[in-house]
Every structure is written in C-alpha cells, then in structure tokens.
Amino acid sequence: MSLTFTGRRAAAAVLTAALLVPLAACGGSRKDGGDATVTASVGGSPSANLTVLAAASLTDVFKSAGAAYEKKNPGTRIRFSFAGSQELVAQVKQGAPADALVTADTKSMDSVKADTATPAIIARNRLVIATTEGNPHKVDDLKDLADTKLKVVLAAPEVPAGKYSKKILDAQKITVKPVSQEPNVRAVLSKVELGEADAGLVYKTDAASAPDKVDAVDIPDAQNAIAAYPAAALKQSKNAEAAAAFVAWLSSPEAQKILRDAGFQQP
Structure with missing residues (x-):
C-alpha cells in the first residue's frame, strides 16, 4: 500500500515539474500588491500599465504618441490624465497613483523635483490669439485684446498658459x-470654439487642433513667450523601469516627429 502511494506521489511530482518548465521559459514576472504586470516587451522596453499625468495642451498629440508607443511595445498600456499643470502638480504632491509627469512649464516641474527623476525638455510651444472662425472682430494683434467691447478669455494666472499670457x-x-479665467488652456480654446468668447490666448498647437472652429492670429517673436515641456518619471511609480523607458522614448526621433507634425517646436 505504501509503495503504491509513494509511486503516485513521484508521478505527480514529475507531472508538476513538466508543467512548470514552459511557464518558466516565458520569462514573465509579476509584482503583486496592486502593481501592474511587468513582462519583457517585444519592443525591448518593460511592459506595464502606465498612468501619465500630462498638460492639457498635449491632449491630441499624446493620444497619437501613446498609440505609437503601445504598437511598438506590445503589452504596454498607457492611460493619460490631462489637466492644467498646476492641477497635475497638486495630484503628485497628494500621492496620486501615477508613473510619469509632463508639464507645460519648468516651474511646475521644479516644484515637485523631490518626487521626480531628472526631467528632460521634450518640446516647446508658443502663444497665438485664437478668435472665433473668420475673425469677425478683426483682431490683428495683442493691443486689440484691450478693447472692452471684446469678450476675451484667458487661462488663470496659476496655469502655465496664464503665466505666459x-x-x-x-x-x-x-x-x-x-x-x-480658465483652469487650463483647452478650456480657453473651448470658450472661443463655442462662441462664448471672441478671443483668447492659447498655444499654437491648440488653435491648430480646431482649424474649422477658430482662427489663429500669430504673435511676433519679439512679443511672444516660449513654453517648455519637461517630462519625468515619478519616484512613486510602481513601474519605475517602464515609466523611465516611456519618458526616454519621448525624446526619440519617432516621438519627436509626432510632436513636430502636431506643431510643437524642437526642445
């Protein structure tokens, strides 16, 4: 009887070992306790579910960039949370679960330097005057915005676009x-798009995202301000390696082309 039981145990052990071999060969690993699954990506970067906090003016271009990154790195999924940089910074300070941060100014990024890896400027931008389609009020330059008959909307002073304005x-x-005074630059654009304002100061790329709804009046370089977009992985990230890989990719030729095509300037 004991010999039969021993034999069965030996057979079970052999079968279990045989089943474990192919699983081990997959090379995947998992960090439990709420962390995302991390595996080796076909594209060479670690795979993970990443949350990226990004300035509102990056809404359209980052959707394209995220899709391109996911295609290159199967298994990676990126969820963007777009808002004014001041709101994103507040989220980081409050410990919101996220992996990377991209702001529309260096001052916002510097305010959370204790919470980030070393940031890198990935793009630049400039302001334009957005007017309702056809520019019916004939806004030609900045001084026209002082007309009290004109309904002008601006980003709030604490928002990067508001500071530049x-x-x-x-x-x-x-x-x-x-x-x-709006909480982010996209809210300024929306007011002009909807006809709730006659004009507003937005980034060039914002106006370009709605060519059929607003007109863009260029501001001369000598009168303009250049916005810088720093990106950094967050130290609180549970997927530090994958977050760092995505941030590094934003400076790659592929990502830079996507940004240039959307109207952003070189870093």
Whole structure:
C-alpha cells in the first residue's frame, strides 16, 4: 500500500515539474500588491500599465504618441490624465497613483523635483490669439485684446498658459479684462470654439487642433513667450523601469516627429 502511494506521489511530482518548465521559459514576472504586470516587451522596453499625468495642451498629440508607443511595445498600456499643470502638480504632491509627469512649464516641474527623476525638455510651444472662425472682430494683434467691447478669455494666472499670457501682455503694457479665467488652456480654446468668447490666448498647437472652429492670429517673436515641456518619471511609480523607458522614448526621433507634425517646436 505504501509503495503504491509513494509511486503516485513521484508521478505527480514529475507531472508538476513538466508543467512548470514552459511557464518558466516565458520569462514573465509579476509584482503583486496592486502593481501592474511587468513582462519583457517585444519592443525591448518593460511592459506595464502606465498612468501619465500630462498638460492639457498635449491632449491630441499624446493620444497619437501613446498609440505609437503601445504598437511598438506590445503589452504596454498607457492611460493619460490631462489637466492644467498646476492641477497635475497638486495630484503628485497628494500621492496620486501615477508613473510619469509632463508639464507645460519648468516651474511646475521644479516644484515637485523631490518626487521626480531628472526631467528632460521634450518640446516647446508658443502663444497665438485664437478668435472665433473668420475673425469677425478683426483682431490683428495683442493691443486689440484691450478693447472692452471684446469678450476675451484667458487661462488663470496659476496655469502655465496664464503665466505666459500675463508675461507678454505686461511686457507690452496691455491691460486686458477677461470675461473669465480658465483652469487650463483647452478650456480657453473651448470658450472661443463655442462662441462664448471672441478671443483668447492659447498655444499654437491648440488653435491648430480646431482649424474649422477658430482662427489663429500669430504673435511676433519679439512679443511672444516660449513654453517648455519637461517630462519625468515619478519616484512613486510602481513601474519605475517602464515609466523611465516611456519618458526616454519621448525624446526619440519617432516621438519627436509626432510632436513636430502636431506643431510643437524642437526642445
């Protein structure tokens, strides 16, 4: 009887070992406790489910960039959370679960330097005056925004686009009384698109995203401000290697072409 039981145990052990061999050969590993599954990606970068906090002005281009990255790195999934940079910084300080941060100014990124890896500038941008389609109020330059009959909307002062707007208006000694101050630059664009405002200061790429709804009036370089977009992996990320790989990819020729095609300037 004991010999039969021993024989059965030996057979079971052999069968279990045989089943484990192909699983081990897959090379995958999992970090439990809420972490995403991390495996070796076909594209060479670690695979994971990443959450990227990104400035609102990156909404359209990052959707394209994320799709391109996922195609190159099967198994990786990227979820973007878009908002004003000041809101993103607040989320990081509050410990929101995220893996990387991309802001529309260096000051916002510097305010959370204790929480990030070393950031890299991935793109630049500039402001334009967005007007309702056809520019019916004939807005030609910054000084036209001072017209009290014109409904002008700006980003709030704490928002990067709002800071840049204030900087260029102050430099030209132009006083604008906005009908509203919005929490991010996309909200400014939306107000103009919907006809709730006659004009607003937005990034060039924002105006380009709605060519059939708004017109863009260029601002001369000497009167303009250049926005810089730093990107960094977050130290709180549970997928540090994968987050760092995505941030590094944003400076690659492939990602830079996507950004250039969307109207962003070189870093």
